Amino acid sequence: MTVIQSIQNRIYEIRGERVMLDFDLAALYEVPTKALNQAVKRNIKRFPKDFMFQLTAAEWKEVWSQSATTSSEAGSLRSQIVTTSQSSRRSDNTPYAFTEQGVAMLSGILNSDKAIAMNIAIMRAFVEIRKILLLQNDVRQQLQEIKERLGGHDAQLTAIYDAMENLLDEKAAERKWNERPRIGFKQS
Incomplete structure (x- = not known):
């Protein structure tokens, strides 16, 4: 389960899509990022824009700052990966982001046993995230129903x-009426 959690920590939401970055995938597959990207470029027809896209400089800066902050707080290996990947990249060369379908397509071009096993784990991580999101949506809906009720x-x-206030006011008025001083003649 820790492998899946480690993978989930490497899944980002960019452009409304849950994606993994090329250097994270390369680290998980235990191949150089350059080799992974070359394999993708050799099979570029398998990766349409909804499977893979390159981050803009602004997106990369935001993702890098978030992951560096998160990692330094956690004190994990993640900060080392981000730092080395940042230092080895030129500033004009931003990483590629792979959607769930793009990661699945990687399994067709990376055939090592490690890549196959890691791809299965990554697919499981995406499924777990989907389950969590569905559960959150269900909880949100239940909270909304409770608020309405x-x-x-x-x-x-x-x-x-x-x-109740009206009844109390009526009782108080009736009591005052009954306890008022009487005027007039008393019969004996």
């Missing part, structure tokens, strides 16, 4: 409190 209950409770 409570809103209805608030209105009902307010009506009950108002009715």
Whole structure:
């Protein structure tokens, strides 16, 4: 399970897609990033824009700063990977991002046993994230239903409190009326 958690920490949301970056995939597959990218370029027809895209400089800067901050707080190996990948990259050469389908397509071009095993683990990590998101959506929906019910209950409770106040006011007025000093003649 720690392998899946490690993989989940390397999944980013960029352009509304959950993606993994080329240097993270290369580290997981235990191949150089350059070799991974060359294999992709040799098979570029397998990677349309919805499977793989290159980050802009602004996107890369944001992802790099987030991952460096997160890693330094966690004190994990992740900071070493980010630091080495950043230092070995030229500033104009931003990483490639692979969507879930792009990662699945990588399994067709990387045939080592390590790559196959890691691809299976990555697919499981994506499935786990999808389950978590579905669970979160279900919880959000339940919270919304509870809020709506409570809103209805608030209105009902307010009506009950108002009715009780009116009853108390009527009783107090009746008591005052009955306890008022009488005027007039008393019959004996």
